[in-house]
Amino acid sequence: MSVGLSEIPVPTVSPIPEFPISCWSGVYVNGTAISNAGYQSCNGECAYISLTTSMTGVTYNAEIYTCDPTSVCSSMGTINNCLTLEPGVQACCCNSDACLTPKRKPGNPLTCYVGMYAVKAGINTGGEVWCNGQCSSLRTTVNNDDVTTFQCIPTTACKYLGLNNGCGTLTGDRDVTACCCDYANGCNLAMNNRTDITVPTPSPLPEFPISCWSGVYVNGTPITNIGFQTCYGECASVALTTGMGTVTYKAEIYTCDPTSVCNSMGMSNNCLTLEPGVQGCCCNTDACLTPRRKPGNVLWCYVGLYAKRANVNVGGEVACDGQCSSLSGIVNGDMVTTFQCVPKSVCRSLALDNHCASLPGDRAVKGCCCDFGNSCNVNQTGIPDINIPSPAPSTEFPISCWSGIYVNGNAITNAGFQSCFGECASVTLQTWVNGTQTNATIYTCDPTSVCKSLNMSNNCATVEPGLSGCCCNDDACLTPTRVCKTVRGFFEIIFGIDCSYSKQACTTCSAIIYVSE
Structure with a gap:
């Protein structure tokens, strides 16, 4: 039926959102439903329009609850709110399940x-x-x-x-x-x-x-x-x-x-x-209470390094206030895996909750996070020949260590300091994808067994080509911009670089670790 609105241009259909939501649907007059009312599936936003009119001195209020394909709500600026478009005309839109009903409107919490x-x-x-x-x-x-x-x-x-x-x-x-x-x-x-x-x-x-x-x-x-x-x-x-x-x-x-x-x-x-x-x-902390984890139920994580061809298989358990984690990648033809405890914010940044996936920016390195059991990061990798020793006693005082995961020097997770009963440690995996070199580095805490086993206490070393690490035992001694401070003399002697403690010089030294080793 023609209503004389030929001047309305019909826009291109908007792409369907990834997931539908449930929206209330129905027509009401003066608060009474005059049609079937209930929820409908909506690939867009829940929408509502109210028209207030009068006839022979009597006021009527007609309301419709429906689904909008987002273009109307967006164009009127009514996303998750209500607006009076003109006297007698009100509109509301919102984008979550059941957010708009006769009993509930956006802005009415x-x-x-x-x-x-x-x-x-x-x-x-x-x-x-x-x-x-x-x-x-x-x-x-x-x-x-x-x-x-x-x-x-x-x-x-x-x-x-x-x-x-x-x-x-x-x-x-x-x-x-x-x-x-x-x-x-x-x-x-x-x-x-x-x-x-x-x-x-x-x-x-x-x-x-x-x-x-x-x-x-x-x-x-x-x-x-x-x-x-x-x-x-x-x-x-x-x-x-x-x-x-x-x-x-x-x-x-x-x-x-x-x-x-x-x-x-x-x-x-x-x-x-x-x-x-x-x-x-x-x-009172993020994700502190789940069916698998309760307050007072301490999570233990395996912290270590595994590189079969290089004959490296060292590690130990540490009490973890975050989640157990691992990074795995093929380095110089050797499957190398690092195990660590990381803050929950790191796993959240990677969208890994008891799950594994390739790192953003480095598809050759797989990251895992878990908290479903003690040393669950070993179970996630499926490496059969790791024997987990009894946890070592904690040192008298903890230190602050930098924590985070970086790809080619850029942080891909939340990064910051964490408390560590052991040594600050970093491991860099150098991998290749389609002829392009990529460096993935994790900064974490080591319960001392890995650093001592590899003779890396207060030192940096190349475990095998493409696999390097650093350890130190002072507060904040190892960060993306302070790694050269630990090995200052090494770079001055080998590369003739004056490694002052400035950020610019330290960044230069860090780059040498990633590339030259």
């Missing part, structure tokens, strides 16, 4: 109650937190005690549970009732009829957020989607062990706490049994 309630154990603590997902709760009877946990979880987790402003039993554990809602602030309290809980004023946000694992598990199996979420507070988990007949069930939730629950129960950076069948854990 949801607050959820996050806490724990256990009648017999005398636990009634919690606080409000801004939530970018939905308010949720888990309720069950543990040791004849009515126990409820309250949390904010991603909308996708509620979608997996099939809960939209409703409650139901968990898949695999019918003794636990879960609820999800976003129709009002603190709605997870109302859905559990908890009128005896007083919600305190929300705590001020910490200066920096952390990443926390999120998901619901029954007997170790996830029943929602899982992954990391941003948290202004502490990472938290609660495990509820129940029985039905002769069968025992364990329901666990990993979430974010606005610090009031963790602090009030004395659970910062540790785990506690709150009462028989109820265990909680809290910690």
